[in-house]
Amino acid sequence: MGEILIGTASWTDKSLLGSGWYPPEAKSAEERLKYYASHFPLVEADSTYYYPPSEKNSELWAKRTPDNFTFNIKAFSLLTGHPTKTEALYKDLDFKSDKKNVYIDDLDQRVVDEVWDRFLSALEPLQDAGKLGLLLFQFPPWFVIGKTNKQYVLECATRAAPMRICVEFRNQTWMREDNQKETLEFLEGHGLPYVCVDMPQGFKSSIPPVVAATADVAVMRFHGHNVKEWESGSVQRRFKYLYSKDELERWAPRVQDLAQETKKTHVLMNNCYRDYAQRNAKELADLLHKEQ
Secondary structure (H helix, E strand, O other): OOEEEEEEEOOOOHHHHOOOOOOOOOOOHHHHHHHHHOOOOEEEEOHHHHOOOOHHHHHHHHHOOOOOOEEEEEOOHHHHOOOEEHHHOOOOOOOOOOOOEEOHHHOOHHHHHHHHHHHHHHOHHHHHOOOEEEEEEEOOOOOOOOHHHHHHHHHHHHHHOOOOEEEEOOOHHHHOOOOHHHHHHHHHHOOOOEEEEEOOOOOOOOOOOOOOOOOOEEEEEEOOOOHHHOOOOOHHHHOOOOOOHHHHHHHHHHHHHHHHOOOEEEEEEOOOOOOHHHHHHHHHHHHHHHHO
């Protein structure tokens, strides 16, 4: 069985900082990251979705964590086809827009190329330190299965190389029963890790909890089951879900089965409300340890 790394999506959420999970003495960003890294071997940086990362932060993250620590990085919203705040773009880019939000198609190709180059360049300190895991490309609910979108997934993988991407879909067409085989074979054929998810069902953005390995690294993300708030528009309310022990006990063998097919499996709790993700990550890690 391959190595299983368990962590959470983010370590700096405002509600987490107010939950009491961090000890009183962990007052600075450096102390909090060091404390987090003493409990988990993996974290997903989600702030990079809203604002592109900086080389300085990557250097600090690498410096403040143990040698065997891993950062997964969520791709900047513009690169995955999501609306992006104009103010989040690099200030010196040569473009003009009176829109509050822009999409990748609103920008000249040379501007898009520059965003790609700067995004990847900022992560090089993590890559050089051996601490960069995968770049999470989570595509939007309107990103349907089709030739054009498949080609864009491959373009993302090519642009990012030698850094590696993993792919999470939020449109049900990709993993609808009649398309599951096609989607998984497409990813496997190009060595791209499929991001398995546990999430609310019944929405156009719902992806079924299919556990599948399509590369030598597997990824599993837990989003909770807050059905009432899933489309509320509030990130805090959407992920306000604490997994029960019974739920995690049912998932533990499925995670182990996934790890049997890969060299490494990344498991991330994305139920980021107060310390819910940290508590559930610890509980799942304990369950998996007992099963070994």
